[in-house]
Amino acid sequence: MSTPRSHFDAVIVGAGVVGVASALWAQMRGQSVALIDPAAVGSGASSGNACTLATYACLPVNDPSVFANLPYYLFSNDSPLALSWGHALRHPIWMMKFLANCRPTKSRQIAQELAALLAHADAGLNPLIEAATAEDLIIANGQLTVWRSATAADADRAGLKFRRDQGIPFEELSGAEAHAMEPALAFQPARGVYYPLARHIRDPLLLTQRLHQKFTELGGQTIAKAVTELSDEGAQVRVHLGQDDVTAVRVVLAAGAYSAQIKGGGAEHLPLQTERGYHLIYKDLGHYATRPVGWVEGGFYTAPMAQGLRLAGTVEIAALNAPQNPRRLDYIARKGAELWGDLPAPDATWMGCRPTLPDALPVIGPSPSSSKIIHAFGHQHLGLTMAGVTGRIVADLLEGRQPNLAIGGLSAARSFL
Numbered sequence: 350m351s352t353p354r355s356h357f358d359a360v361i362v363g364a365g366v367v368g369v370a371s372a373l374w375a376q377m378r379g380q381s382v383a384l385i386d387p388a389a390v391g392s393g394a395s396s397g398n399a400c401t402l403a404t405y406a407c408l409p410v411n412d413p414s415v416f417a418n419l420p421y422y423l424f425s426n427d428s429p430l431a432l433s434w435g436h437a438l439r440h441p442i443w444m445m446k447f448l449a450n451c452r453p454t455k456s457r458q459i460a461q462e463l464a465a466l467l468a469h470a471d472a473g474l475n476p477l478i479e480a481a482t483a484e485d486l487i488i489a490n491g492q493l494t495v496w497r498s499a500t501a502a503d504a505d506r507a508g509l510k511f512r513r514d515q516g517i518p519f520e521e522l523s524g525a526e527a528h529a530m531e532p533a534l535a536f537q538p539a540r541g542v543y544y545p546l547a548r549h550i551r552d553p554l555l556l557t558q559r560l561h562q563k564f565t566e567l568g569g570q571t572i573a574k575a576v577t578e579l580s581d582e583g584a585q586v587r588v589h590l591g592q593d594d595v596t597a598v599r600v601v602l603a604a605g606a607y608s609a610q611i612k613g614g615g616a617e618h619l620p621l622q623t624e625r626g627y628h629l630i631y632k633d634l635g636h637y638a639t640r641p642v643g644w645v646e647g648g649f650y651t652a653p654m655a656q657g658l659r660l661a662g663t664v665e666i667a668a669l670n671a672p673q674n675p676r677r678l679d680y681i682a683r684k685g686a687e688l689w690g691d692l693p694a695p696d697a698t699w700m701g702c703r704p705t706l707p708d709a710l711p712v713i714g715p716s717p718s719s720s721k722i723i724h725a726f727g728h729q730h731l732g733l734t735m736a737g738v739t740g741r742i743v744a745d746l747l748e749g750r751q752p753n754l755a756i757g758g759l760s761a762a763r764s765f766l
Contacts, residue, residue: 363604370740391557429648474737615716628661
């Protein structure tokens with residue numbers, strides 16, 4: 350029986366899809382890698398998303414329209430955004446930074462950064478899908494976005510123009526054309542947009558597990574323990590596990606919303622908060638949709654998947670450890686019935702915490718606390734989509750070389766304003 354290793358070329362902290370993709374990329378490059386997380390692989394926010402590889406989703410939540418719609422978002426029971434006032438009052442600086450990034454100039458800069466990263470998302474993920482023989486989990490049937498009102502559709506014209514300017518292909522549809530694509534919709538939209546190159550995942554959790562299985566087959570080691578602290582010891586980084594610590598030449602902090610809870614990693618000094626998301630699953634209604642459908646006014650997605658029909662999305666600004674908010678689940682169920690007609694009681698519900706910085710950009714690159722610690726978290730709504738390209742960037746950094754993508758705007762040293 351072989352003795353477990355205690356020193357590695359790289360340790361990846363966090364076994365969500367970003368951490369697993371980073372671990373697999375590094376292991377495929379020939380590094381000795383340990384993946385550490387006390388929770389089951391892929392069991393957090395990576396498993397509860399809208400199942401969509403949203404390479405078109407370069408427009409951030411930090412939109413100038415937030416200012417005009419703020420009273421509605423904050424006070425309406427029919428809003429896709431919910432805010433815990435207690436949490437907001439405890440973190441006023443974060444809230445002010447978020448609003449500062451809603452200014453037109455800043456919002457456009459953020460969108461450009463996201464578009465540049467998303468342009469390489471498929472190239473980062475496809476080699477991992479192929480290596481893990483997970484092609485059966487990928488469905489290439491595009492994505493449909495609908496607006497119920499012409500007024501709402503007109504308000505998003507500038508965003509569509511920005512996407513077109515970035516070279517993102519899409520087709521504008523009349524309401525009748527959109528309804529013909531998804532005839533089970535309970536209303537005819539005023540307008541629609543179809544993104545033909547978008548893909549979705551039949552089972553996001555299974556995808557992460559497949560990637561992890563390949564990582565293991567290649568010799569990667571998984572340690573089911575909680576990391577409490579990271580210490581740069583000069584020639585190596587010590588990963589504190591309570592007992593039986595391990596060491597590595599470099600460490601990647603990819604623990605999503607929990608990254609700031611690990612001492613010494615540098616994330617504890619960053620304005621990392623959570624956008625809590627929810628989903629409902631109707632196991633017998635997977636045939637309702639043939640592709641992911643996003644309803645703009647409703648603020649959520651519908652995705653057909655292996656488990657049935659998933660209604661996922663909305664945003665709740667609240668503490669990481671706050672209890673599930675039943676009003677968010679009620680909102681999705683109510684809006685789901687508007688979109689699809691009468692629905693039965695859901696077969697499953699879920700809440701998860703998306704890691705979010707106030708400028709809606711991830712942090713990818715060296716930690717300010719140590720050049721041997723690499724950050725890879727804060728992907729908000731796009732962790733599944735950006736996992737592969739993030740992992741490829743991380744693998745470059747672990748090898749001590751510059752990625753072929755510009756990542757200066759994703760640095761932890763940016764101002765977040």
